[in-house]
Amino acid sequence: MTNEKLETVIRNQARFLTSEKPFKLQIGQQEIECSPKFRLYLHTITQPIFIPKELAAYTLTLCFHVTLNDLEEIFLNRFMSEEKKHIHAEQHALLQEKVDTLKIIDPLRQNITNFLASDSLNLLQSVEPTKRLSDLKKAYDEATEGSHRVALQEENLLKTRNSYRKLAQRAAACYNIMHYLRQLSSKYVMPLEHFIDLFDSCISQSEKHSMGTVMTELTKSSFITIHRILNDRDRRVFAIYFAMEIESFNRRQNQQVDTSVPTGEREFIISPSWAISLLQKRGARVPNEHRFWSYKKPFDWMSDEAYLNLQYLAIFFDWFSDGFERMGKEGQEAKWRPLCEGETENYPLPSPLEQLEPIQKFCIVRALRSDRLLQASTVYVTNVFNQDSNKTKSLTQEHHMNQASSLSLQAQSTSRSATIPVTPTLQQDADLLTRQSSQRSVLLFYDDEPDEVVNFFLYCTNLIQTDSSTTAPMFQVVHVYGNGPNEERILKKALNKALTNNIWLLLHCIHNSPSFLSHVETALWELRSKRSLQTSSSQPPMPRIWLSIQRSYSFPSSLYNLSLIAYIRTPLSMKEAMTRAFSLIDTDLLRHSAKVEWIPLLHNICYLHCVLNLRTRFAQAGWDLPTLTSYTNVELTSAFQVVAREFALSDQSIVRLESAHTNSAVSNDANVRQLSWTSIRYALSELIYGARALTEYDQRAIANIVDFWIQPGSVKKDFEFSKIKYKIPAIFFAQQPKLGQLQQALESLSIHQLDAPEACHLHSTNETNLGDDLLIISRLNRIIDALPANTSLSAAVHQRPNTPVEDVTINTSLSYSNVMSTTFSSAALYSFANKKAIALEEYSAMILASKLPKVLTKDQILDRARRNGTPINSPFNVWIMREAQLMTDLVTLIRSNLQAIKVACDFNQLGTQWSIELANVAHALYYQRVPDVWREAVGPSAPSPTWGLNNFFPDLITRAEHIEKVLTKGMNIRSEKEFFLLINSNGISGREKHPAYNLSAFFHASSLFGIFKQEVAHALNLSDDANNGSLIFQCELTPRDREHIREPPKDGIFIYGLYLWGCSSDKNAVEHGISDGPSRNRDACSSLPVIHLTCVSADKAAQLVTQQQSGADTNSNSRTTTLDVYSCPVFYKRSIERRSNEVVCELDLWKKTNNVSQASRWAWRGVCMTVKPY
Structure with a gap:
C-alpha cells in the first residue's frame, strides 16, 4: 500500500x-x-x-467467478440485443402484454368468485345475475385466450432465441478457457468487457453471413486474441487445450459423450500410467481380469512400453477394443509397423480406427510414440480445427430450419475466413490487433528485446489501408528513458498532441517513468469516461495510444481493464522466427538489386540469423557460452545493410550517384566491380555476429556457418540443405515476386521441420533434446487438474487436489539437459510417489557400509610419495599429493555428513537441532541428488545435482583407486630424448611406472598437461617464456583397451577417460579419427579410446602433418584425400555450470577425408572433449 x-x-x-x-x-x-x-x-x-x-489483514476478500452457464446467458442476451433488436423488442412487448393480461385475468377471476359467493345471488329466479355472470365469463375467456396467444408467441420467440444458443455457448467456452489459463501465470488476464467487444465485432452484420461462419469467425478471433497474450511456450499448451475444449464442445452438442463423467482421454495423453491409475481408482475395470491382458505382443519390433499402452487403451476405452483385436491378425503388420517407425502422426491408422475422433487418434499416437508428442499435438490441433470448420457449416441449415427461412441464404457468399490457424501468422495477429485498437489502447509486453516492440508497432501501422477519401494517419514513437521533470513535460506534450490530433503514438519503455505512467492511466480513464457518455454515432475516432512495458515490471492491474494485451518477443520456432525476421524487409529493400542472387540471399540471411538463435536453445551443444550468445534485430538489420551496400557497389549505383554530383563522366570499364562474397562473409562473421561471441570456439563456429550460407552455391535454385531436405521456396527465384508472396511461402513451411538440431548443423542426440514436449505436457496437466470434476478425471477421483511438493525431479546423467524447470502437476507427483522410498537413516548406513572408498591419511600420502621413486618436491609429486589430499577431504566430508544424519535420525534430533548445511544434505539425499556441499568439494569437475547418487558413488570409488595407484607408482612422463638418456644412466631401473592416466579421476587434470609440457621443455632446453608458444600437444587415437596396456610408451604418455561431444568415435576405426555422425550413446557423448599424447615443437608438428598428408594422398587412387586437423578444446565437463575459463587444454584431432569442406564441420557440431561424461 x-x-x-x-x-x-x-x-x-x-x-x-x-x-x-x-x-x-x-x-x-x-x-x-x-x-x-x-x-x-x-x-x-x-x-x-x-x-x-x-x-x-484489514479486508474481507470476496472472489466472484462467472460460471459457464452465466456466460452463456450473457452472450446470448448480448447477441439478441445487438443483432436481433426486433426480436428483442417483440419479446419485450409480449412480456408487457402478458403482464397487462394478468392484470385483467386476476380481477376477473376474483369478481367471478365474489359474485358466486354472494348470499343474495339467485340464478333461478332472476335473469340479471345470469347475464352478469355470462359477461364476466366472456371477458375471462377472452383474457385467457389472449394469455394463451401471448404464451404461444413467447414460445415461438424462445425457440428463435434458442436457435442462437450454440453461438453463445461457443463464446462462453472460448472465454472460459482464459480463466483456466491463469493456472499457468497470474499475468494471463482478459477482462470480460474486452471479450464482449470481441464478441460484438464478430457478430456484427451477422444477417449477411451464415451462423456457422459467424461461429468460426468468433472461434478464430478468440484463438488469436488469447494466443497473443501468452508467451511462446504456453502458446503451444494453449493450442492443445483450446482444441480439446472445442472438440469436447462439439461432442457434447452431438451427444457423443456423457457430460457428467470424464472419459480419461485427456489424462492418457498426459501420462498413460497416470490415467490408468485414475481409472482404476474410479473403479472402471481391473486390467489383470480383462481378456486383453493375456494377449501376447504380435510383433517383435514393437516396444514393450508401446504394446502395454495399447493394452491399456483396449481395456479401458471401448472405442479401441475392435482395432486391438484385429492387430494380431494376418496382414496387419504392414499397417502397424510404419506407425512405430516413421512419422506416426501423419500415417493413416488401420481400419476401423481411421474413423475415430481426433483426440482418440491422439491417444493411439501417444501410446505408440511418446517421442512424437509435439508433432502429434500439432496434427491433433489441425484436425480439430478442420473438423470444427466443417461441422459449423451444418449449423447454417439447422439454424434456417428452426427459423423456417429461405434456403437461398445458405448459399450466400461470405468474405469471412472459414478456417482457424493452428499458429496465427504475424499478419493475422497484427491485423486483428489493429482493428481491435480502435476501441482501446494497446499494452505491449516484452522481455529483453525492446527493438521487437518498435518493429511490431511499425509493422501494424503499415497494414493500415487508406483510399483517396481518407488521409493516412500520423505515427510517432517516443522512447521513455528517465523520470526527470523536463522529460516528463515533453512526454505529456506528446501525449496531449496525440489525443488531440488522433496520432498513433507508441510510448516505448514507459515503465522507466512511473509518474508518467500514472498520468497516462489517468488520461485514458478520463477519455474512456467521456466516450461512455456519447452515443456511438457521435463518438470521435479513438486515439491510438500504445504502451510498451517490460514484463517483469510490476505495473497497476487496472491497466488490464484499459488496454489490450500483447506479448512481443522473437518466437522460439524457426518457422515463426524466419517469418518475423523477413517482416523487417520492406519493398524498397526487396527491390534494392536486380541480381538473381539478391532475394535468395535475403532469405539466407534470415535463416542464418534464426539458426544462430536456435543454437542458443540447445545450450552447451550449440555454443560454448549460450547464455551470452543471442541475437536481436539489431544484428539482422546490420546484416541487411552490409549486403545492400555490397550489392549497391556491385551494381555501380554508388558510382553513378557520385558521378551525378560531380558532373563527371565515368568509364564503365573502370567501375565494373564483381560481387565480393568474401567481404560479406567477413562483415557478418567478424563484425556483426562474431562480435557477440565471447570465446574463440563460438567465433569459429559462427564463421563456418556463415561460410556455408553466404556463398554463390547456397543461393541457387537447386541448392538443398540435405540434412533436413530443405530448399529455398521457388517463389524466391521468380521475376520480381511480391513481398506478400514471399511471406506466404515462409508461412507455408512445415512447423517442426526447421526446429531439428540438424537445421543448425548439429547432430540429434539426447543432449539436443529441448524438452519442449515434457514442459508442454506438464503445464497442460496443471490446467487439467484445475478443471471441474465433470471434465477432469483427477478432480473426479480425488476429493481435494494433491498438495504440491518441491523438487519433483528425475535424476539423470543428462546434467546438461535443456529442459526448463516445470511447474507442479499431479502426473509428476504420481511418477515420483511410485518410486521405492528408503528411510534416510537406512540409506546413510548403506552408503557408509559399502559405497565409500578407503582413502589415505596425510602421513600415508607423504610416505607413498617418498617411495614412488620421484623427488618429493617435484611438480608431479606436489600435484598427485594434492589430488590424494583432496580425495581424502571429500570422503571425510561425506562420511561426517552421513554419520551426523544417521545419529540425528536414530535419536530423533530433527528440526531446529540440525544445521542448515546438514538439512540441505538430507534434503538432497531424500531426492537422490548430489548435495551442493559435496559438489563444491569436488571442484571444477563437479556433476550436476541431477546426475544422481547411483552414478556419483561408483565414480568416486574409481577415482580414489586410480589416484592411489598413480601416487604409488610415480611419474613416467618423458620425451623420447629423455627416455634414452635415462636408460643409459640406469635412471629407471627398478622403478615400476604407471602405464596410463585416467584423466576423469583427477580433480585438476589440467595440471598433468602442464607438468608434461614443462618436462618436455626442460628436456629440450627451452625457457619458460618459449614453453607455451613453441610446444604443442599431438594425440593419436589407439585401438588398444586400457586394460591391455601394461607399460608406458617410449615417447609421451597414454591417457584415457576423455569423452567426445558433438560427433562420435569408434575405437575399431581409429585410423579414420573421429566420425561426423551422432553419438549412439544415451549420454550423448562417445567414450574415446586410449590416446597416445605427445608434446613436440611447432616445427616438428608441421613436418608430421606434412608427412601424414603426403601419405594420405598416395594411398588414395581415385579422389584427392586431405588431412582434416581440428584443434579440439578439452573441458572438465559439458554442463552449463562450467565457467568459460575452465579449459584443460587443446588437442589436435585428425581425420582423412575426401571432402575439402570437411574441416568446417567440426566447428559446426561444437565438437569438444570433456574429462567427465556430463
Whole structure:
C-alpha cells in the first residue's frame, strides 16, 4: 500500500465499524473528518492469493467467478440485443402484454368468485345475475385466450432465441478457457468487457453471413486474441487445450459423450500410467481380469512400453477394443509397423480406427510414440480445427430450419475466413490487433528485446489501408528513458498532441517513468469516461495510444481493464522466427538489386540469423557460452545493410550517384566491380555476429556457418540443405515476386521441420533434446487438474487436489539437459510417489557400509610419495599429493555428513537441532541428488545435482583407486630424448611406472598437461617464456583397451577417460579419427579410446602433418584425400555450470577425408572433449 491516504483509512477500519459519532483522522499534515457510516469497496482483477498480506489483514476478500452457464446467458442476451433488436423488442412487448393480461385475468377471476359467493345471488329466479355472470365469463375467456396467444408467441420467440444458443455457448467456452489459463501465470488476464467487444465485432452484420461462419469467425478471433497474450511456450499448451475444449464442445452438442463423467482421454495423453491409475481408482475395470491382458505382443519390433499402452487403451476405452483385436491378425503388420517407425502422426491408422475422433487418434499416437508428442499435438490441433470448420457449416441449415427461412441464404457468399490457424501468422495477429485498437489502447509486453516492440508497432501501422477519401494517419514513437521533470513535460506534450490530433503514438519503455505512467492511466480513464457518455454515432475516432512495458515490471492491474494485451518477443520456432525476421524487409529493400542472387540471399540471411538463435536453445551443444550468445534485430538489420551496400557497389549505383554530383563522366570499364562474397562473409562473421561471441570456439563456429550460407552455391535454385531436405521456396527465384508472396511461402513451411538440431548443423542426440514436449505436457496437466470434476478425471477421483511438493525431479546423467524447470502437476507427483522410498537413516548406513572408498591419511600420502621413486618436491609429486589430499577431504566430508544424519535420525534430533548445511544434505539425499556441499568439494569437475547418487558413488570409488595407484607408482612422463638418456644412466631401473592416466579421476587434470609440457621443455632446453608458444600437444587415437596396456610408451604418455561431444568415435576405426555422425550413446557423448599424447615443437608438428598428408594422398587412387586437423578444446565437463575459463587444454584431432569442406564441420557440431561424461 503506497497511497498514504488509502493506507490510513484502511488501517483505521475498526473505528469506522465501532464509532457512533464522526471522528477525525490525521493524514500527513491534513486532518479530515470521517463519518462512521463510510464503507470502502476495492475492486481488482488480481487473484485472491496474490493480494498483499498487508491489505488482506484489514479486508474481507470476496472472489466472484462467472460460471459457464452465466456466460452463456450473457452472450446470448448480448447477441439478441445487438443483432436481433426486433426480436428483442417483440419479446419485450409480449412480456408487457402478458403482464397487462394478468392484470385483467386476476380481477376477473376474483369478481367471478365474489359474485358466486354472494348470499343474495339467485340464478333461478332472476335473469340479471345470469347475464352478469355470462359477461364476466366472456371477458375471462377472452383474457385467457389472449394469455394463451401471448404464451404461444413467447414460445415461438424462445425457440428463435434458442436457435442462437450454440453461438453463445461457443463464446462462453472460448472465454472460459482464459480463466483456466491463469493456472499457468497470474499475468494471463482478459477482462470480460474486452471479450464482449470481441464478441460484438464478430457478430456484427451477422444477417449477411451464415451462423456457422459467424461461429468460426468468433472461434478464430478468440484463438488469436488469447494466443497473443501468452508467451511462446504456453502458446503451444494453449493450442492443445483450446482444441480439446472445442472438440469436447462439439461432442457434447452431438451427444457423443456423457457430460457428467470424464472419459480419461485427456489424462492418457498426459501420462498413460497416470490415467490408468485414475481409472482404476474410479473403479472402471481391473486390467489383470480383462481378456486383453493375456494377449501376447504380435510383433517383435514393437516396444514393450508401446504394446502395454495399447493394452491399456483396449481395456479401458471401448472405442479401441475392435482395432486391438484385429492387430494380431494376418496382414496387419504392414499397417502397424510404419506407425512405430516413421512419422506416426501423419500415417493413416488401420481400419476401423481411421474413423475415430481426433483426440482418440491422439491417444493411439501417444501410446505408440511418446517421442512424437509435439508433432502429434500439432496434427491433433489441425484436425480439430478442420473438423470444427466443417461441422459449423451444418449449423447454417439447422439454424434456417428452426427459423423456417429461405434456403437461398445458405448459399450466400461470405468474405469471412472459414478456417482457424493452428499458429496465427504475424499478419493475422497484427491485423486483428489493429482493428481491435480502435476501441482501446494497446499494452505491449516484452522481455529483453525492446527493438521487437518498435518493429511490431511499425509493422501494424503499415497494414493500415487508406483510399483517396481518407488521409493516412500520423505515427510517432517516443522512447521513455528517465523520470526527470523536463522529460516528463515533453512526454505529456506528446501525449496531449496525440489525443488531440488522433496520432498513433507508441510510448516505448514507459515503465522507466512511473509518474508518467500514472498520468497516462489517468488520461485514458478520463477519455474512456467521456466516450461512455456519447452515443456511438457521435463518438470521435479513438486515439491510438500504445504502451510498451517490460514484463517483469510490476505495473497497476487496472491497466488490464484499459488496454489490450500483447506479448512481443522473437518466437522460439524457426518457422515463426524466419517469418518475423523477413517482416523487417520492406519493398524498397526487396527491390534494392536486380541480381538473381539478391532475394535468395535475403532469405539466407534470415535463416542464418534464426539458426544462430536456435543454437542458443540447445545450450552447451550449440555454443560454448549460450547464455551470452543471442541475437536481436539489431544484428539482422546490420546484416541487411552490409549486403545492400555490397550489392549497391556491385551494381555501380554508388558510382553513378557520385558521378551525378560531380558532373563527371565515368568509364564503365573502370567501375565494373564483381560481387565480393568474401567481404560479406567477413562483415557478418567478424563484425556483426562474431562480435557477440565471447570465446574463440563460438567465433569459429559462427564463421563456418556463415561460410556455408553466404556463398554463390547456397543461393541457387537447386541448392538443398540435405540434412533436413530443405530448399529455398521457388517463389524466391521468380521475376520480381511480391513481398506478400514471399511471406506466404515462409508461412507455408512445415512447423517442426526447421526446429531439428540438424537445421543448425548439429547432430540429434539426447543432449539436443529441448524438452519442449515434457514442459508442454506438464503445464497442460496443471490446467487439467484445475478443471471441474465433470471434465477432469483427477478432480473426479480425488476429493481435494494433491498438495504440491518441491523438487519433483528425475535424476539423470543428462546434467546438461535443456529442459526448463516445470511447474507442479499431479502426473509428476504420481511418477515420483511410485518410486521405492528408503528411510534416510537406512540409506546413510548403506552408503557408509559399502559405497565409500578407503582413502589415505596425510602421513600415508607423504610416505607413498617418498617411495614412488620421484623427488618429493617435484611438480608431479606436489600435484598427485594434492589430488590424494583432496580425495581424502571429500570422503571425510561425506562420511561426517552421513554419520551426523544417521545419529540425528536414530535419536530423533530433527528440526531446529540440525544445521542448515546438514538439512540441505538430507534434503538432497531424500531426492537422490548430489548435495551442493559435496559438489563444491569436488571442484571444477563437479556433476550436476541431477546426475544422481547411483552414478556419483561408483565414480568416486574409481577415482580414489586410480589416484592411489598413480601416487604409488610415480611419474613416467618423458620425451623420447629423455627416455634414452635415462636408460643409459640406469635412471629407471627398478622403478615400476604407471602405464596410463585416467584423466576423469583427477580433480585438476589440467595440471598433468602442464607438468608434461614443462618436462618436455626442460628436456629440450627451452625457457619458460618459449614453453607455451613453441610446444604443442599431438594425440593419436589407439585401438588398444586400457586394460591391455601394461607399460608406458617410449615417447609421451597414454591417457584415457576423455569423452567426445558433438560427433562420435569408434575405437575399431581409429585410423579414420573421429566420425561426423551422432553419438549412439544415451549420454550423448562417445567414450574415446586410449590416446597416445605427445608434446613436440611447432616445427616438428608441421613436418608430421606434412608427412601424414603426403601419405594420405598416395594411398588414395581415385579422389584427392586431405588431412582434416581440428584443434579440439578439452573441458572438465559439458554442463552449463562450467565457467568459460575452465579449459584443460587443446588437442589436435585428425581425420582423412575426401571432402575439402570437411574441416568446417567440426566447428559446426561444437565438437569438444570433456574429462567427465556430463
